[in-house]
Amino acid sequence: MNISRIEHRPILMNDFSAESSELKDEMFRAVQKVVGSKCWILGQSVREFEAAWAAKCGVSYAVGVGNGMDAIELSLRALNIGPGDEVITTSVTAFATIAAILRTGATPVVADIEAETGCMSLMSAERCLSAATKALVLVHLYGRLNRTDEWVRFCERSGIYLIEDCAQAHGAIYDGRSAGSFGVVGAFSFYPTKNLGTVGDAGIVTTNDSRLAEQITVLRNYGQKSQYVHSDLGINSRLDELQASILSVRLRWLDAWNTRRKAILEFFYEYIDNKNLRLLSKPIDADMHVCHLFVVLTEDRDGLQNHLYSKSNIASLVHYPKAVHQQPVCEGIKIDPAGLPCAERHVEKCLSIPCHPNLSDDELERIVTSLNDYEL
Numbered sequence: 001m002n003i004s005r006i007e008h009r010p011i012l013m014n015d016f017s018a019e020s021s022e023l024k025d026e027m028f029r030a031v032q033k034v035v036g037s038k039c040w041i042l043g044q045s046v047r048e049f050e051a052a053w054a055a056k057c058g059v060s061y062a063v064g065v066g067n068g069m070d071a072i073e074l075s076l077r078a079l080n081i082g083p084g085d086e087v088i089t090t091s092v093t094a095f096a097t098i099a100a101i102l103r104t105g106a107t108p109v110v111a112d113i114e115a116e117t118g119c120m121s122l123m124s125a126e127r128c129l130s131a132a133t134k135a136l137v138l139v140h141l142y143g144r145l146n147r148t149d150e151w152v153r154f155c156e157r158s159g160i161y162l163i164e165d166c167a168q169a170h171g172a173i174y175d176g177r178s179a180g181s182f183g184v185v186g187a188f189s190f191y192p193t194k195n196l197g198t199v200g201d202a203g204i205v206t207t208n209d210s211r212l213a214e215q216i217t218v219l220r221n222y223g224q225k226s227q228y229v230h231s232d233l234g235i236n237s238r239l240d241e242l243q244a245s246i247l248s249v250r251l252r253w254l255d256a257w258n259t260r261r262k263a264i265l266e267f268f269y270e271y272i273d274n275k276n277l278r279l280l281s282k283p284i285d286a287d288m289h290v291c292h293l294f295v296v297l298t299e300d301r302d303g304l305q306n307h308l309y310s311k312s313n314i315a316s317l318v319h320y321p322k323a324v325h326q327q328p329v330c331e332g333i334k335i336d337p338a339g340l341p342c343a344e345r346h347v348e349k350c351l352s353i354p355c356h357p358n359l360s361d362d363e364l365e366r367i368v369t370s371l372n373d374y375e376l
């Protein structure tokens with residue numbers, strides 16, 4: 001056997017092919033059941049997964065939608081947020097967060113981040129408040145529920161809606177409560193690479209408010225209130241039966257995957273030791289961070305990425321290479337009047353290293369060894 005080839009097997013950011021055959025067989029059976037059924041859109045599989053996801057998050061309702069971006073947009077629209085309203089959110093996030101706000105016609109106002117977590121800064125959000133502020137979209141970045149109780153109080157005090165962008169935080173728990181249960185709504189994506197993902201696009205909105213759940217149910221289906229009666233101008237953003245049935249299967253693995261991700265996070269904090277690298281602050285409680293992404297910061301990010309790849313065949317990605325206000329389409333966007341210096345520094349230095357639950361212990365050691373060997 002050729003040892004060096006084994007040592008240099010690629011370590012990927014995500015590796016679905018490494019999932020167990022037991023899981024794959026269950027997914028195939030779920031697909032077969034849908035294909036053989038009488039209903040392919042908005043049927044039993046969607047209702048079952050909605051109920052299961054609401055229970056998992058500890059909320060009364062969950063409404064399946066087409067993807068995570070629509071989950072945010074439809075939440076805002078169900079809250080009657082649109083032109084003339086301002087929505088505060090963070091400057092370091094997936095672009096979908098901003099696109100969803102823009103699509104409602106509302107004005108996003110972009111806050112800076114905390115250098116130590118990468119998550120939105122409360123002090124900056126405070127500076128973004130105005131008489132027009134209606135809501136705040138709180139992104140649980142990298143899988144971390146950060147200062148969630150403080151954000152809930154901040155939104156209550158300010159008289160604005162709290163919308164959680166939970167696309168990176170499936171199953172994260174803070175103070176005994178799940179991501180998606182703190183805000184008036186929680187928006188989730190099940191894009192394949194998320195902690196709970198499917199084999200295509202899917203999303204869901206969680207809420208305890210029956211009126212909002214009903215309104216989102218109407219809006220996801222062209223604004224159809226009863227058959228062929230359109231009370232609102234909605235969109236087509238339905239969760240389909242195939243994705244829902246696969247999600248019900250994969251949901252049974254989620255806790256085990258998150259347990260593995262949390263162990264990987266612990267391992268990295270224990271063994272990464274290189275003065276040229278900075279880590280984000282370690283979460284005080286293990287369950288509040290489900291390690292969707294593990295980020296290291298360095299002065300020469302491209303150099304580190306190249307070192308990992310060319311010496312050890314380890315993939316990495318940048319989340320995100322630009323802050324929101326640096327995107328061409330966001331020219332002139334409203335930002336914290338004090339500027340966004342922490343976000344601008346973060347996006348130049350951050351690098352996400354593999355932390356998916358199918359990594360073996362040997363692969364984890366290879367990652368740490370390569371990181372510790374890195375010289376500026």
Ligand SMILES: *Cc1c(COP(=O)(O)O)cnc(C)c1O
Binds near residue numbers: 068093096165168201
């Ligand atoms: C993935 C992601 C989204 C968008 O989800 P899609 O299903 O791709 O539309 C939104 N916000 C954050 C923070 C994400 O990571």
